[in-house]
Each structure stands twice: as structure tokens, then as C-alpha cells.
Amino acid sequence: MGKSRLYLxxxxxILLLVPTIATAQQIELTYWTHADRNRxxxxxxxxxxxxxxxxxxxIHRDITGSTDHRSRVIPAFAAGRGPAIVSAPPDFIPVxxxxxxxxxxxxxxxxxxxxxxxxxxxVVGSLDYVTVDGQLYGLPLEVTNWALFINDQHFYDAxxxxxxxxxxxxxxxxxxxxxxxxxxxxxxERRAFDFRYTSPEVWLEPMxxxxxxxxxxxxxxxxxxxxxxxxxxxxxxxxxxxxxxNFGGPAYSPAHYYYTDPDSAGMAISGLYQVQRILAxxxxxxxxxxxxxxxxxxxxxxxxxxxSRIYMHSWLVxxxxxxxxxxMAWKFVxxxxxxxxxxxxxxxLIQPTLELTDHPAYQGLPYSDLFLEEMAGGxxxxxxxxLSEVTxxxxxxxxxxxxxxxxxxxxxxxxxxxxxxxxx
Amino acid sequence: MxxxxxxxxAFYISLTRxxxxxxxxxxxxxxxxxxxxxPFFTNTVRATVQFVLGFTIPLWIISxxxxxxLCNWRWFANAFAMILYSPMVISxxxxxxxxxxxxxxxxxxxxxxxxxxxxxxxxLSDQKYAGWAIVVMALWKYTGYYVILWLSGLKNIPEEFxxxxxxxxxxxxxxxxxxxxxxxxxxxxxIFVISxxxxxxxxxxxxxxxxxxxxxxxxxxxxxxxxxxxxHLQMGTxxxxxxxxxxxxxxxxxxxxxxxxxxxxxxx
Numbered sequence: 290m291g292k293s294r295l296y297l298x299x300x301x302x303i304l305l306l307v308p309t310i311a312t313a314q315q316i317e318l319t320y321w322t323h324a325d326r327n328r329x330x331x332x333x334x335x336x337x338x339x340x341x342x343x344x345x346x347x348i349h350r351d352i353t354g355s356t357d358h359r360s361r362v363i364p365a366f367a368a369g370r371g372p373a374i375v376s377a378p379p380d381f382i383p384v385x386x387x388x389x390x391x392x393x394x395x396x397x398x399x400x401x402x403x404x405x406x407x408x409x410x411x412v413v414g415s416l417d418y419v420t421v422d423g424q425l426y427g428l429p430l431e432v433t434n435w436a437l438f439i440n441d442q443h444f445y446d447a448x449x450x451x452x453x454x455x456x457x458x459x460x461x462x463x464x465x466x467x468x469x470x471x472x473x474x475x476x477x478e479r480r481a482f483d484f485r486y487t488s489p490e491v492w493l494e495p496m497x498x499x500x501x502x503x504x505x506x507x508x509x510x511x512x513x514x515x516x517x518x519x520x521x522x523x524x525x526x527x528x529x530x531x532x533x534x535n536f537g538g539p540a541y542s543p544a545h546y547y548y549t550d551p552d553s554a555g556m557a558i559s560g561l562y563q564v565q566r567i568l569a570x571x572x573x574x575x576x577x578x579x580x581x582x583x584x585x586x587x588x589x590x591x592x593x594x595x596x597s598r599i600y601m602h603s604w605l606v607x608x609x610x611x612x613x614x615x616x617m618a619w620k621f622v623x624x625x626x627x628x629x630x631x632x633x634x635x636x637x638l639i640q641p642t643l644e645l646t647d648h649p650a651y652q653g654l655p656y657s658d659l660f661l662e663e664m665a666g667g668x669x670x671x672x673x674x675x676l677s678e679v680t681x682x683x684x685x686x687x688x689x690x691x692x693x694x695x696x697x698x699x700x701x702x703x704x705x706x707x708x709x710x711x712x713x
Numbered sequence: 714m715x716x717x718x719x720x721x722x723a724f725y726i727s728l729t730r731x732x733x734x735x736x737x738x739x740x741x742x743x744x745x746x747x748x749x750x751x752p753f754f755t756n757t758v759r760a761t762v763q764f765v766l767g768f769t770i771p772l773w774i775i776s777x778x779x780x781x782x783l784c785n786w787r788w789f790a791n792a793f794a795m796i797l798y799s800p801m802v803i804s805x806x807x808x809x810x811x812x813x814x815x816x817x818x819x820x821x822x823x824x825x826x827x828x829x830x831x832x833x834x835x836x837l838s839d840q841k842y843a844g845w846a847i848v849v850m851a852l853w854k855y856t857g858y859y860v861i862l863w864l865s866g867l868k869n870i871p872e873e874f875x876x877x878x879x880x881x882x883x884x885x886x887x888x889x890x891x892x893x894x895x896x897x898x899x900x901x902x903x904i905f906v907i908s909x910x911x912x913x914x915x916x917x918x919x920x921x922x923x924x925x926x927x928x929x930x931x932x933x934x935x936x937x938x939x940x941x942x943x944x945h946l947q948m949g950t951x952x953x954x955x956x957x958x959x960x961x962x963x964x965x966x967x968x969x970x971x972x973x974x975x976x977x978x979x980x981x
Contacts, residue, residue, distance in 0.1 A: 384734070478819060540838030685928065692840060
């Protein structure tokens with residue numbers, strides 16, 4: 290009877306413990322990311338492979354459009370309900386890191402001795418944006434820099450050769466626009482080129498560099514853009530817009546969507562990922578596309594390594610996870626990051642690992658050398674907590690110069706006020 | 714509890730610097746002082762006033778005139794009212810997207826303008842026109858709804874009053890001025906208040922069609938609150954603007970009710 294009782298007790302304990310042990314080993318991780326059809330298919334496969342390698346792990350990926358993704362990430366973290374892993378856009382990275390909401394990278398679970406070893410496995414400087422006070426906080430889902438995409442046919446139509454007549458300077462761009470713009474009344478039917486108004490920082494900041502204009506002072510407590518040289522840059526936008534020579538402006542559809550309407554614009558600012566999108570949308574257009582660096586100013590006073598800023602979407606891991614979840618989350622991110630070649634082949638996104646240049650996908654992708662060379666000479670926008678507000682102020686400044694008659698100095702003064710308020 | 718607490722909390726947040734991610738820091742009325750000295754907030758106020766006045770006053774007049782017209786029509790009055798009301802059933806976002814295409818530099822409106830005047834206009838990206846372009850679109854969308862409201866008020870006025878007035882020799886203008894308008898006061902009060910509140914809260918049109926541009930010409934207060942709170946994570950600023958908007962709406966509502974009900978007319 291005594292023995293039976295003992296067996297009964299042992300059996301009960303085992304019965305109670307088994308599910309507890311099983312539950313403890315089961316790890317559920319949420320992964321929030323923005324929509325990208327090509328990437329979605331690739332990550333479906335990678336998640337399946339990772340779950341096969343770790344049967345106790347379930348990755349719940351949640352995809353939303355870019356705008357929805359942006360509007361829910363911060364409130365979710367604020368409410369303590371942020372995802373385990375998030376692909377963060379560039380302006381959210383400083384917010385999440387500086388508020389201590391994301392975990393530093395765990396090198397040991399990723400097969401590295403130290404964070405420095407991880408940094409050393411990427412192109413020099415490419416992880417600077419996610420390295421704060423010596424700590425590495427993220428791995429790049431996407432490092433994008435920018436170049437000028439040319440629809441060759443528009444050059445041919447104007448009697449030009451895109452391989453030799455492409456614009457090397459902004460002054461050349463005005464001459465080309467004179468020849469290539471097609472108008473109906475005062476409206477433009479076909480633009481030679483137009484700016485990427487939604488992300489002004491990536492092409493505007495390198496314009497500042499060419500005149501030695503610093504956007505921020507040393508401790509990023511104030512802006513230094515209120516200088517005569519900035520007025521020269523603003524004059525370029527006024528001349529380009531409807532109050533100047535009327536070559537384009539924010540009224541028109543974004544020029545970088547020209548692959549869906551090839552007649553809308555002859556040149557646009559875009560990243561390497563655009564090569565894949567053009568190929569998917571229109572094979573003939575893909576054959577008739579030339580990519581060159583963005584123009585420079587003929588009267589630039591400073592030499593720059595690149596005419597575009599780099600920007601990053603980074604995988605970050607929620608710091609509020611348990612240690613076991615955090616380790617598994619970094620293991621998953623590391624697994625994704627080991628497939629930089631596949632990401633490049635499927636989506637055109639650059640994850641600048643040193644191994645990437647040896648990958649067949651890199652070697653087979655047109656213009657990948659151009660983008661990587663530009664990247665080596667380029668830099669990220671400076672890491673400031675209210676980056677989104679600074680970017681908005683720059684966008685409003687450009688728009689005001691283009692679509693109003695307001696005195697450029699007044700526009701610059703207002704931008705300065707706004708940026709200083711954001712930096713305060 | 715459900716009404717008062719969020720309002721009090723919004724007021725408290727407006728006295729803090731708060732980015733959602735760290736505890737709020739109490740700064741007193743500093744945010745309000747900053748707002749009043751901020752040229753961008755001045756732009757926001759200007760854009761809001763332009764939209765509220767540009768939308769509400771024509772709306773009251775046009776919808777009342779249409780309602781009077783429909784009230785006296787014998788044929789197809791209901792069908793016409795239904796046609797006028799139909800834009801209301803389209804979502805504001807869809808309507809905004811459709812009108813963005815109409816206002817496109819190469820859109821239908823510019824094609825017509827080109828034929829008529831030989832000139833095209835940047836309706837949504839010239840700050841002279843953008844605010845008014847949105848007002849026109851909002852009027853198209855909401856006039857039908859207010860026509861229905863006026864009609865319901867008009868139909869509640871007993872026919873005997875008009876008959877008596879006719880016997881007394883009152884012409885159409887006298888009947889309108891001395892009978893219709895005074896007896897429409899409750900409807901008028903309702904319409905004035907809800908249309909003013911709706912105009913202050915306008916968001917979707919500006920968000921979809923211009924995102925507040927060009928040069929902030931359409932950056933109305935609801936959009937500015939959204940951007941300050943959810944894009945720039947400045948909850949203190951967003952809350953301060955919300956409190957100011959609440960106070961202005963409250964004051965205007967009380968003023969309108971007072972004006973409309975000041976001279977109570979009774980024919981009972």
C-alpha cells in the first residue's frame with residue numbers, strides 16, 4: 290500500500306511536470322515587418338527552415354504596409370506589447386535604442402566571440418547607425434543608398450545618348466530638362482527628372498556636404514544650416530519648381546514609380562532594389578535602364594565620397610523578452626542575416642556582409658558594384674532622437690522653396706526654428 | 714468616468730514632455746507658450762480657420778437653399794435628395810483618392826480648364842488653391858447630408874402657418890424670413906454645431922490629398938495633432954493642441970447655441 294502510494298505520488302509529479310517542462314521549452318516569437326512581396330516569399334522559406342532546425346520555436350510573422358507598420362511599432366513598445374523582433378525604419382532606430390527598448394546584439398548565440406567580430410564581418414562603417422556608445426543593437430535587413438535611374442528611351446526621344454549625355458552636375462540636369470520635358474499648357478506630361486520628395490534627407494544632406502554645410506552642431510543641439518550656401522541650394526529647387534522653370538514638383542506622382550508608368554519621368558532617384566522591381570514590372574524597360582551616380586554641383590566647394598546618404602532598416606530585438614526568448618530571437622535574426630545573397634537575389638536589398646561580394650547574386654546583379662562603391666564613400670544621416678521631425682522640416686523647406694514665392698531666407702529661418710525645436 | 718478621465722488626462726499630458734516611451738516630465742504651460750510662438754502652429758491655425766469658415770458657411774447656405782428647393786418640388790424630389798446624399802456613403806479616403814485624380818495636373822478638371830481658359834492649375838500643390846480645392850471636395854461630399862437635415866426641419870413646420878400668412882398677403886420672402894427661418898432654429902442650432910465640430914475634426918481629406926502641404930497650407934489641427942503624436946512622438950504637444958481645439962469648439966458651440974436660441978419664436 291505504501292509503495293503504491295509512493296508510485297502514485299511519483300506518477301502525479303511526473304504528470305504535472307511533463308507539460309511544464311514542455312511548455313518551458315516552447316518559444317513563441319513575434320516578428321513584425323513591413324510589406325515587400327519578394328521578401329515575403331523568401332522569408333516564408335527561411336522561417337520554415339529555422340523552425341525545422343528549432344522545433345520548439347514558432348515564429349509568428351506579422352506583415353503590414355509601411356505606413357501601418359510605422360504607426361503601430363512605437364505605441365506597441367510604449368504599451369509594453371512590442372514584438373519580439375521588429376524591422377525598424379531608419380527614424381525609429383534612434384528612438385528605440387535611445388529609450389532602452391531594444392536589446393544589444395548577443396554575439397555568443399550567433400557564433401561570434403564579440404560584437405566587434407560581427408561588425409568586422411560587415412563592410413566598414415555599415416553598422417555605424419546601429420552602434421551606440423560601443424554597443425551593437427541591430428543587424429541590417431536593408432542598407433540602401435541611392436543613384437540616378439535613367440529610362441534610356443526618353444534620352445533617345447530627345448536625340449540624346451544616355452551612356453554619355455547623362456547629367457554629371459545639377460547644372461547638366463537643367464539643360465537636359467529643357468530638352469526632355471514635354472508639356473501640355475503649364476502642366477507637364479513627361480518630366481525629365483524629379484526629386485524623391487518623400488525622403489529628402491538622402492539626397493539633400495549630400496548637397497549640404499558639397500558646400501561644407503553641417504546640418505547639426507557638435508552635440509546635435511542646434512542646426513547650422515542657416516548659411517548663404519543653403520540659399521544657393523534652395524534656389525535650385527525654386528528654379529526647378531512651378532515658380533521657376535517648371536520642370537516638376539511634388540504635385541506629380543513620385544518619379545521613382547516610373548516603372549509603373551514609364552512615360553511619366555525619364556530619370557528618378559532610387560536604390561538597388563528598384564532594379565528587381567523594374568525587371569518584375571517591365572522587361573523591356575529593364576533592358577533600357579541605365580543607372581549612374583546622382584549629379585554633383587559644378588561649383589561645389591567640398592569633395593564628397595558619395596552623392597547620397599545611406600539608410601538602414603534594421604532588425605531589432607525587444608529588450609523586455611526573457612533571456613531564453615532573447616537568445617532565440619537573436620539566433621533567428623542571425624539566421625536571416627546569413628542569407629544576404631538570397632535577399633539580394635530575391636529583393637535587391639543589400640545586407641552589406643563581406644561575403645556578399647563573392648555571392649553569385651551580387652556578381653550577377655547589374656549596378657551592384659556602383660551601389661557598393663557609392664556606399665563605401667557614403668555615410669548615414671546623423672543619429673538624432675527626433676530624426677522624423679528634422680526630416681519633415683527639411684521636406685517642408687524644399688516644398689516651400691518650390692511651390693511658393695516666399696523669400697528663401699524666410700523659408701530657411703523657419704526651417705532652422707523647426708529643426709532647433711526638434712533637437713531641443 | 715469614460716468621458717472625464719481621458720479629458721483630464723489629456724490636459725495633464727499637455728503639461729508634460731512625453732514621448733510615450735519614457736515617463737512624462739512635468740513642464741507646466743511651456744508647451745502652450747511654445748505653440749503660440751511657433752510659426753508652424755500659426756500656419757496650422759490659419760489652415761484650420763480657412764477650412765472651417767470655407768466649409769461651414771457655404772455649406773449652411775447651399776444646403777438650406779437646396780432643401781428649400783426640394784421642399785417645393787413636386788417631382789423627383791426624393792430621387793434628387795438621394796443623389797445629393799450619395800457622396801456621403803463613399804468613404805472619405807476613397808473620395809479623397811478620386812478627387813486627387815480629378816485635381817491632378819493632367820486630370821479631368823485641368824483638361825476642362827485648359828479647354829476653357831487655356832490655363833492649367835496645380836490645384837493641390839499651389840498653396841493659393843490647395844485649401845480651397847479641399848473645401849470644394851468636402852462640400853461635394855457633405856452637402857447632401859445637411860440637405861436631408863434641413864428637409865427634416867422644414868417638413869416639421871405646419872402648413873397652416875404658411876396658409877395663414879398667404880391669406881394675410883405675405884410674399885415668399887416674408888414667409889421664409891418670418892416663418893421658415895424662426896421655426897428652423899432648433900435644426901439650425903443642430904446643423905451649425907455639428908458641421909462646425911466636423912470641420913474642426915477634418916483629417917482624412919488633408920491626410921490623403923496633401924498630407925498637410927503644400928508648405929503646410931492644409932495642415933489643419935487634427936492632422937497636426939496626429940503628426941505631433943504619432944509621427945514625432947510629442948504627446949505633450951499633441952495633447953496641448955487637442956486641449957486648445959476642444960476649448961475653441963466648446964466656445965464656438967456655446968456661442969452658436971446662444972445666438973440661435975437668443976430670440977425664441979413660438980407660434981403655438
